[in-house]
Amino acid sequence: MWEYTDKVKDHFLNPRNAGTIEDADGIGEVGSLACGDALTLYIKVGDDGRITDAKFQTFGCASAIASSSALTELIIGKTVEEAEKITNKDIAQYLGGLPREKMHCSVMGQEALEQAIKNMRGEAPSKAEHSHEGELICECFGVFDEEILQAIKENDLKTVEDVTNFTKAGGGCGKCIPDIERLLAEARGEGVCPAPSAEPAFPAQGMTNIQRMHLIERVIDEDVRPKLKADGGNIELVDIDRDIVVIRFLGMCSGCPSSRATLEGLVETALREKVDPGLKVREG
Amino acid sequence: MKTIYLDNNATTQVDPAVFEAMRPYFTELYGNPSSMHRFGGQVGVTLKEARASVASLLGCEPEEIIFTSCGSESDNTAIRSALNARPDRRHIITTAVEHPAILSLCKYLEKKDGYEVTYLSTDEYGRLDLEEYKAAIRPDTAIISVMWANNETGNIYPIEEMAKIAKEHDVIFHTDAVQAVGKVDIDLSKIPVDMLSLSGHKLHAPKGVGALFVRKRLPFRPFLIGGHQERSRRAGTENTTGIIALGKACELAREHMTEENTEVKRLRDKLENGLLASVPDTKLNGDPEHRLPNTTNISFGYVEGEAILLMIDQVGIAASSGSACTSGSLEPSHVLLSMGVPFTFAHGSIRFSLSRFNTEEEIDFVLETLPPIIENLRKLSPFSAEKQAPACTKSFTE
Ligand code: FES
Numbered sequence: 001m002w003e004y005t006d007k008v009k010d011h012f013l014n015p016r017n018a019g020t021i022e023d024a025d026g027i028g029e030v031g032s033l034a035c036g037d038a039l040t041l042y043i044k045v046g047d048d049g050r051i052t053d054a055k056f057q058t059f060g061c062a063s064a065i066a067s068s069s070a071l072t073e074l075i076i077g078k079t080v081e082e083a084e085k086i087t088n089k090d091i092a093q094y095l096g097g098l099p100r101e102k103m104h105c106s107v108m109g110q111e112a113l114e115q116a117i118k119n120m121r122g123e124a125p126s127k128a129e130h131s132h133e134g135e136l137i138c139e140c141f142g143v144f145d146e147e148i149l150q151a152i153k154e155n156d157l158k159t160v161e162d163v164t165n166f167t168k169a170g171g172g173c174g175k176c177i178p179d180i181e182r183l184l185a186e187a188r189g190e191g192v193c194p195a196p197s198a199e200p201a202f203p204a205q206g207m208t209n210i211q212r213m214h215l216i217e218r219v220i221d222e223d224v225r226p227k228l229k230a231d232g233g234n235i236e237l238v239d240i241d242r243d244i245v246v247i248r249f250l251g252m253c254s255g256c257p258s259s260r261a262t263l264e265g266l267v268e269t270a271l272r273e274k275v276d277p278g279l280k281v282r283e284g
Numbered sequence: 285m286k287t288i289y290l291d292n293n294a295t296t297q298v299d300p301a302v303f304e305a306m307r308p309y310f311t312e313l314y315g316n317p318s319s320m321h322r323f324g325g326q327v328g329v330t331l332k333e334a335r336a337s338v339a340s341l342l343g344c345e346p347e348e349i350i351f352t353s354c355g356s357e358s359d360n361t362a363i364r365s366a367l368n369a370r371p372d373r374r375h376i377i378t379t380a381v382e383h384p385a386i387l388s389l390c391k392y393l394e395k396k397d398g399y400e401v402t403y404l405s406t407d408e409y410g411r412l413d414l415e416e417y418k419a420a421i422r423p424d425t426a427i428i429s430v431m432w433a434n435n436e437t438g439n440i441y442p443i444e445e446m447a448k449i450a451k452e453h454d455v456i457f458h459t460d461a462v463q464a465v466g467k468v469d470i471d472l473s474k475i476p477v478d479m480l481s482l483s484g485h486k487l488h489a490p491k492g493v494g495a496l497f498v499r500k501r502l503p504f505r506p507f508l509i510g511g512h513q514e515r516s517r518r519a520g521t522e523n524t525t526g527i528i529a530l531g532k533a534c535e536l537a538r539e540h541m542t543e544e545n546t547e548v549k550r551l552r553d554k555l556e557n558g559l560l561a562s563v564p565d566t567k568l569n570g571d572p573e574h575r576l577p578n579t580t581n582i583s584f585g586y587v588e589g590e591a592i593l594l595m596i597d598q599v600g601i602a603a604s605s606g607s608a609c610t611s612g613s614l615e616p617s618h619v620l621l622s623m624g625v626p627f628t629f630a631h632g633s634i635r636f637s638l639s640r641f642n643t644e645e646e647i648d649f650v651l652e653t654l655p656p657i658i659e660n661l662r663k664l665s666p667f668s669a670e671k672q673a674p675a676c677t678k679s680f681t682e
Contacts, residue, residue, distance in 0.1 A: 002590075012594065018664050033667050034627040036607070036616070037588065040666040057666035061590035061607070065664060172615060 004062060005096035011066035016073055019055045026120025028112040035141050035168070037064045037105065041071070041112040045120060049079045056112075063095075063102040070094045071109040080117060086110065087154050088166070103166045107151055137179045140172025145183060152187045160184070178242055204276040212275065213240055219274045220247075224267050235267070238284045245271060246284035285600045288646045292486075293435050293463060293579060293637035294604055298529070299488040305532035306490075306525040317522055318513070327524050334531025338495055341534040342480065343471035350496045350514045351527050355462040355483030356385035358496035359429075361507040361518070362479040363389055366427035366456040367399070369503035373426035379404040379412060379441075380622040382431055383460055387618070390429075404430075409571045410439045410623045418449060427456045432464035432480075436606055436619040436635055437570030438579025440468065447477045456502070462486055462494075466537035467544050467576050478502050484526060488639070489533035493526030540640050549577035551647050552638050556580040558651040563658050565669055567629050569606075569620060578638040581606070583620075583629035586668055587661040592634055595657045601650055606633040628667075 004012075021042035031038030037060030044053040054072040058065045070091050075083045088106035092098045098106055118124035135145045151157060151166045160180050164170040170177050204212045220237055239246040247267060268281040289297065315324030317331055335346040342349075352358045363376070363386070378390055380403040393399040402420045404412050412430070421428070428450050433440045443459050450457035458479040461470065466487035472480065479502070484493035498504050504517060511519035560566050565585035584592060589607025596603065606617030607630070615621070616630035625633070636650075662668065 012591070013598065015664060029666070033586070033631070036627075036631050038666055057664060059586065059665045059667055060588050062594050064588070065591060 002063070002099050002102070004066075004099070007070075007094075007096040008063055008066040008098065011069040011095065012062040015056075015065055015069040017053075017055050017069065017076070018057070020057060021053060021055050024055075026116040026118075028115030028117070028119060030108055030111045030115060031060070032142070033059060036060065037108060039064065039068050039108050039112045041068070041109075041116045043075070043116045043120065045080060049081070051075050051078055051080065051083055060105065060108075061102070063098050064105040064108065066095055067091050067098070067105040067109045068112075071113060075113065080120070083113065084117060086113060088151070089155065100162075100165050103155070104168045107147075107166050111147065137183070138167075138169035138172070138176040140176070141168040143167050143169035145179075148180065148183050149187060152184060157184070202276050203274055215275050216240060216245060216271060216279075219270055220267070223270045223274065227266070243276070243278050243280055245279055245281050247281060248284060288601045288642075288649060290601060290603045290636040290638060290642065290646075290650070292639040293438075293635065295485045295491065296488045296639055297641055298485075298490050299533060299536055301536060302489055302529045302532045306529040309525045309528055317524060330528055330531075331522060331524060334527050337531040337534045338482075341465070341470070341538050342482075342497055343473040344497055345500065347515070348472075348497050348500055350498060350517050351522065351530070352494040352496055352518060353492055353523065354494045355383075355460065355481050355486075356494075357507070358481030358483070358494045359383070359385040359458075359460055360389055361496055362458040362481060362498075363393075363427055363429060364507055365498075365503075365505045366458065366479070367393070368505040369456075370426045373424045374399055375422050375425045376401045377404065377417070377420050377425055377428040377430075377455075378402070379406070379430055381406055381410065381434055381436075381439075381619045382429070383435060383462065386429055386431070386460055399426075406622050408624050410434065410437050410569070410619065411571055411574075412441055412446075414442065414445065414449075417446060421449070421453045421455060425453070425455045427458060429458040429460065432459045432461035432470070433468065433576050434570075434619060435463050436617055437581045437623075438463070438576035438637070439571045440464065440574040440576060442574075443477065444475045447475055450478075451476045463576060463579075466534070466541070467578060469541065472497060472499075484530040484533060487533050487537050489529040490526060493523050493530050495530065543640055545577045548638050548640055548642070551642055551644065552578055552580055552636075554644075555636060555638075555647050555650060556582065558647075559654065562651070562655050567625075569623065569625055569629075569633060579635065580637075581620075581633060581635045583625065584632040584634065584658050585629055586665050587632045587658060589632050589634060591661055592632065592657065595661065596650075596654060599653050599657075601653070603637075604635050606635065607631045 021044055024042035025045045026043045028041045040057045042055045043051050046052045054076050056068040056072055058068040074086055074090060074094055088110040091106040091109045092103065115124060137143055137145050137148055148163055148167055148169055152163065155166055157163055157166060160170055160177055163180050170180050204215055217237060220235060225235055234250040236248045236250055238248050264281050264283060271279045271281065309327065313327055315327045317324055317328035319325065335349050338349050339346040352361065376390055376399055378386055378401065390401045394401050404417055404420065406412055430441055430443065430446055432443050447457045456478045459477050460481045462481060462483045463486060464470065465482040478499045480497040482495050485491040506517050508519045513519055513522055559582055560568060563584060567583045569581040569583055589605030593603060593605050606620050616627065620630040620633055
């Protein structure tokens with residue numbers, strides 16, 4: 001059972017401002033049935049630029065409903081400019097906190113608000129998916145790079161798990177996890193500015209992908225293969241997938257499983273020392 | 285507020301008679317059955333009776349029962365034993381709808397130890413295909429593990445037939461019967477299953493005790509090593525109170541078997557038919573025919589399972605859901621997905637599992653309170669039968 005605060009329970013059991021606004025000035029729709037939660041937010045804006053009314057419809061768990069309800073309370077009475085500054089953190093705080101795994105519910109609120117404001121200004125259709133530019137990172141949950149980067153920045157996210165908790169990206173088939181890792185690295189500033197130190201921490205640092213691949217090939221050719229050949233074996237480089245180096249043993253080495261494990265270790269040590277300490281070796 | 289407990293596939297209430305049977309072994313009769321003195325020895329006698337009672341429920345010999353700590357331990361023991369007994373065989377067959385105890389273990393064996401695993405698929409009713417099953421068996425298949433009944437839908441699988449086919453191919457056949465024992469008739473003197481797992485707390489014994497049936501003369505490799513207990517097949521001082529409780533629970537299960545399939549089933553059917561009739565956009569998940577008498581799994585379209593559970597919790601109804609939000613993951617239940625239940629419905633699925641302790645009044649109460657709760661949640665929802673959501677491009681196929 002989730003540990004929900006009393007405030008979350010209250011907003012779930014007695015949601016404020018549920019419903020629709022017929023002549024809304026802005027409508028924001030995010031999520032979908034398939035994804036497990038969805039929110040439609042309606043806003044009404046007065047002549048003085050203040051949000052006079054807001055209503056929501058939510059499909060989702062208790063924290064999704066509570067987040068939507070809290071959002072409407074937060075924005076009613078504010079000017080659009082003020083409302084624009086509201087982040088998912090504010091929503092979670094208003095509710096006295098959300099379980100970490102449920103933070104994506106507050107992010108959904110923030111996104112719906114953004115969409116509704118854009119829609120009001122005529123910048124975007126109400127459907128979120130049409131308004132995205134950039135790269136679709138997570139196909140399972142339809143999450144774009146900009147949403148992930150924003151969540152990372154605003155909530156100081158450090159791990160893939162965090163990103164999944166906040167945006168859902170990575171929580172399905174998992175095939176987008178390497179891309180999320182890349183975005184995390186990007187947000188940390190890696191790969192953007194070169195390492196300031198004169199001496200790189202490891203040989204492959206700062207190299208392009210191609211350079212790194214050549215270096216891996218060279219280490220295998222020059223360091224590993226001769227050792228194996230001495231024992232009548234050989235090694236073949238099958239693939240390099242980011243940090244995973246896939247190899248195949250040939251000849252004598254390919255027979256016995258226990259010696260294979262030792263050999264794998266040998267290749268890994270050489271590659272970690274001469275290329276990149278983050279590399280992993282797999283047999284394929 | 286009174287709790288209406290409809291989550292008996294998760295765990296059950298300890299039968300008061302079971303509790304009475306085990307109580308003295310906490311307080312007065314705390315001896316170790318392995319001791320030389322009479323004080324411990326007398327406990328050994330009761331353990332023997334408990335073993336005989338479990339065996340009699342299953343139609344096997346007492347010596348074929350090994351007591352364990354839970355269903356998951358039984359499952360792990362069975363699969364690892366089979367693999368160790370035939371190290372040359374590197375293939376495992378199981379289903380896509382097993383309990384995590386089996387599924388996670390198979391995934392682990394696949395990843396870490398390089399085993400090949402075939403996961404049998406199911407159709408839209410959650411049924412297995414015997415032709416697919418036969419075709420999956422290979423000369424290097426070490427073990428086949430198929431659950432007797434599914435915890436989420438209650439589906440019962442054709443274990444007798446499947447075990448016979450395994451026998452013809454000389455492959456060890458294990459079944460996780462945790463949900464089935466006590467609810468359906470199991471006669472191992474007739475059904476050629478090699479190993480069977482069961483768990484105490486699913487049949488009104490306490491948590492922390494389980495059993496594994498291992499057929500005589502089947503090669504067996506223990507999981508826990510370090511003592512002579514259970515004829516050196518499972519080391520560790522016996523959980524005497526738990527085992528005695530399980531013995532009593534099996535005795536009671538025998539007595540109540542007819543009731544499970546008449547009275548409990550009648551209440552289940554009343555609940556199921558009532559909800560399907562009174563709430564629009566609902567769908568029964570599972571095999572309408574071959575199903576446990578106590579389980580029903582119903583999807584309520586356009587609302588989310590966790591929200592339903594918390595709402596009914598407010599009025600004292602305890603059930604469970606296959607929705608993503610309740611599992612702490614983001615995907616709905618693997619059982620429902622493998623049946624091809626649309627996401628729309630999988631997210632709003634609720635499992636009600638009854639026991640002989642449920643009453644007619646309780647079922648009437650649920651039939652009264654649940655429909656308006658669904659209606660209210662649907663009022664909150666941006667979706668309905670008319671207003672479908674944009675499709676998500678999800679592909680959870682693993
Ligand atoms: S694509 Fe992101 S989890 Fe599947």
